Amino acid sequence: MARKFKSGDWVRVKGKLIAPKMQVLKYVQKKDSVLGLFDYDSYLECVWYKNGERKSKVYHQNKLTKTIETGGLFKTFLTTPSLSLTQNLK
Numbered sequence: 001m002a003r004k005f006k007s008g009d010w011v012r013v014k015g016k017l018i019a020p021k022m023q024v025l026k027y028v029q030k031k032d033s034v035l036g037l038f039d040y041d042s043y044l045e046c047v048w049y050k051n052g053e054r055k056s057k058v059y060h061q062n063k064l065t066k067t068i069e070t071g072g073l074f075k076t077f078l079t080t081p082s083l084s085l086t087q088n089l090k
Contacts, residue, residue, distance in 0.1 A: 001042050003027060004061045011046060011064040020055075021067055022046035028058055 005011065005024045013019040023046065030043040046064070047056045 001039075001061075003041050005044060005064070005066065010067045012067050013059065014063055014065050020048040020050065022048040025056070030058070 007024055007026055009024045011022050011024055025045045025047055027040060027042075027044050029038045029040050031038050042061055043058050044061055044064075045056055045058050047054060049055065
């Protein structure tokens with residue numbers, strides 16, 4: 001089976017509305033329980049962060065879809081500028 005992703009790609013799990021945005025780390029080997037053969041081209045390890053904690057999991061490449069948005073595993077908190085309706089014009 002041909003590889004669909006490369007390290008660094010941003011992916012999500014297909015069909016899940018609130019699936020986290022994950023980054024592909026690498027393809028990993030997985031043993032087929034029926035045939036006993038190792039598969040090096042179908043399973044990949046992905047990483048994401050939830051509440052500052054690093055999570056990782058192995059997924060079959062057919063369960064993932066590439067996302068358009070990229071970058072930023074961490075949440076960034078942007079401060080909104082405070083606007084004042086009154087100005088001191090002295």
